[in-house]
Amino acid sequence: MAKMQANQMRPGMVIEFEGQRYTILKQNIMIPGKGAAVIQVEMRNIKTGAKKDQRWRTSDTVERLTTEDKEYVYSYTDGDNLVLMDPETYEQISVPKEILGDRLPFLQENMTVSLRLIEGEPVSMELPETVTLTVTEADPVVKGQTAASSYKPAVLENGVRTMVPPFITAGERIVVRTTDGSYVERAKG
Structure with missing residues (x-):
């Protein structure tokens, strides 16, 4: 985790706020007639999917989380988990089936998927279109x-x-x- 100023937030970044992880969807800097500029941010809770609007002063700091999008190949299902393989290192990683929700039936053997990791933990998975x-x-x-x-x-x-x-x-x-x-x-x- 790294601290950054609120005015550095950009859509797609992931932050931790009040113990929850959020993806930034939109960000607007509002400059009122008097006083300091305010940052209005629309963000989505990664776990619940709920959207939230939040305001910060430009001088406030927020916790930015490191995200990584990585390609894996789907190998097989093991109980409630999907087993994916890193095509470069052949290492296997296991992710819960729920990560795909109702897109699960479209997962096919040897399909290349994109996994989003936050601080090394898988949070979402994209299938080919x-x-x-x-x-x-x-x-x-x-x-x-x-x-x-x-x-x-x-x-x-x-x-x-x-x-x-x-x-x-x-x-x-x-x-x-x-x-x-x-x-x-x-x-x-």
Whole structure:
């Protein structure tokens, strides 16, 4: 941890405040008519996800935490943990499954993921933006529907339900977003 002046805070930095860790989202310096400038900061609690607005004087100091984003390769799941491997050192690291929340089904073997570490402790994990999955079930198209408006329900091989265009059938491979499982395109090749 390192102390820094409040006016040095920038979006993306992580600070410790009142015993909690926060990611800085936005920061504005407000100069009132009289008196010292004030820093208005919007920040998100890393554990709870709750947003908080906080004001500091420019002369105040805050505790900045060191963050590191590092790429790992997903190896396997061990109970409630995901085992990741450092592609450079082959060292393994174990992180709780909850770190991914509802994106967990999109994690695939040997997938490269980005892990954010704060003071060496994993706090969040990013997946690639899209993955390719096989459609295991797709509803038949209802006659009379216009193709433009009618996405139909489908189930992917990872159990996630999504909406696909009418021409997609079971057995096809499609590209979906890992954030919400939404359809991007038919997989090529």
